[in-house]
Amino acid sequence: MALRHYTLDFKLSAAVDSSSTVPDLLSIFHEQEMTETVHETNGHGYLGTFVGKNGWLAILRVHSHGLVTVDLQCYEEDDFAQVDNLLNALESKLKVILNGLWLPALVRGAEVDRYWPTTDNRLVEYDMDQLVYEEDSAFQNIKILHSQQYGNALILDNDLNLAESDLAYTLAIMGSGRENYTGKEVLILGGGDGGILSEMVKQKPKMVTIVHIDQKVIDACKKYMRGTCGNILDNLKGDCYQILVEDCVPVLKKYVQEGKTFDYVINDLTAIPISMEPEEDSTWEFLRLILDLSIKVLHPSGKYLTQGNAENMTESLGLYEEQLGRLSCPVGFSKEVVCVPSYLEQWVFYSVWKK
Template identity: 55%
Template sequence: MGQFDEEGLRWLGFLGVYSGRKVEGERGGNIGLQTFESGEGSTETRVSDQIRGGEEEISTVWTGGGGRQSGRMAVVGNTLELEVDYFSTQGASVRKLEKEFGNKLGNERSNAYPAVTRGSCIYKYFPTADERLLEYDIDKVVYEQRSQFQKILIVHSRSLGNLLLLDDLQNLSESDLIYTETLMQRGKENYRGKEIVILGGGDGALLHELLKEEPKYVVMIEIDELVMKAAAKYLRSCCGDVLDTLKGDNYEIVVDDCVNVLNTYIQQGKSFDYIFGDLTDIPISSNPQGETWDFIRSILSLSMEVLKPEGKYMTHGNGASCPDSLKMFERQLTSLKVPVEFSKCKAFVPSFMEDWVFYQIWKKN
């Protein structure tokens, strides 16, 4: 594959709805497909309109100029879908293209999608919890490594600051204090003099904010030391200096699997006032089966065993756009050996670009 410049390969598309014209065909779905291509430097793209069985041609003047264009056209119901690929350093106006085709088709309404960049060395596209595509104003890659556990990526966004992604999922940005404050229910929970465990939390943000609340002692258990090293250098506005050392006056960081450490605490008879599950998101799945669900159930069960009678387990769930998965998680809470009650809340997290749901869980009296 050839090399692309920063503009990369762009994709354009729009939808046009025919005005009073019905597409005829023997079956539903895509009943026609036409492809087209114009050569380098061409200023006119002609698309043969034989989808409706007619002989007329739809043609448009391509005003972007200087590039090579190709694409496809398909009809679904009464809707014409046109996709255009082009490579041009001068760019092209999708809005003008939409208008020109719309006028020729006599469509009642149409919609132009923003161009999508392909072949760029800068990551710009990441999903919402329910798999909708988001484009970020990312202008550079700050850090990229793969640990033995996951892919670690830190990019810079012009609006969010540095953004940490783990296995290509948004984790935390420099603009996400609301995530941490909602997870810890700042202003609603009293952490002064309390003993606390953080499961995960490798970006250091939760530990940094909890220490401001004057707890007695905080233990953070993180399996991936490389995440902490990256966060200590590139997310300093989130974590301060807490990741510079593994032990402070009233906290320590244990580099280990949290399941192992929780089992050790159970054997030692230790208990804590608060346990934070800052680990994986609730899976998006049709049923609560699989490795991730088993891990979540294990963490919940172990945490209840080391939680003091009046203690709380605090965790995040998933996007509010995934109610079925959230309900599935809540059903898991009712099946724990230790009866529990819970409350939940949500907050809009800037780097997620959506509302995120958080849970507070405690033993039932």
């Protein structure tokens, strides 16, 4: 039984006497037969709480600087008309005073979580309506949630990775149509949702090797993210691809030792690194390690392609670009900002090459 939390906010103009607005609003709560408590605020304006017999809680504050805030907590199952009447009554009393802001209710404690904040910590409500799958693997919590407009969405450790609507992500991390994969050797780190692989095989590459650590992610995507992977994950091996279910760090080290190189290395690992190697004890060290190993297995004329971060995370992006300047081999890079439908924030992608 979820709680619906409504907020109504109004700013009083200087001309309005705030002490005269309170009695007007109080009458609305009294009509609902809610029990009133007036609190001592030590000079921080009027604060009244109102509790209904039905468990409703209303809070009215008239702050000393002229901001009026109203909160109403009721239950999802309550009569919506009754809730609406109360809020409309409040709004119409307050509207004569000044225009205000009535936000959509926060739904608290719902079965399916609809709030997945952006990387820069903004509150955004999704249209998720169903938990399709959830499991804890040896590496992470895996969830697949259904969204009305984005299809199924893969969420790893509470980080939204990709939804079925997000072909734009796949195309961007493949270089936005500027690269030609025909006849090429490609290494993909992560990429367990099969999105990149599914697009890439259309171009007839020589061999695509995916190194993904978590079999359970692959299995979940094979079943529930077919809008992203099509049928490509039905087999771990095909004419021009192989999926290795392994930690990518030892695999990369083996390739370095063997002197094996690739035309493209695509880093599609999740933002929060997962690895069992002891040396990667911080996000940045892991990132640097992967970058360094990737550049080592990159053919001199090859390209390293990766997602960066949200466009608003300017500090993190700056730090990442600093790392690019500290590799064992000098590199050049370009970046591009792309709108990935389900992300609700602009995302930066990088292309890196050896100088």
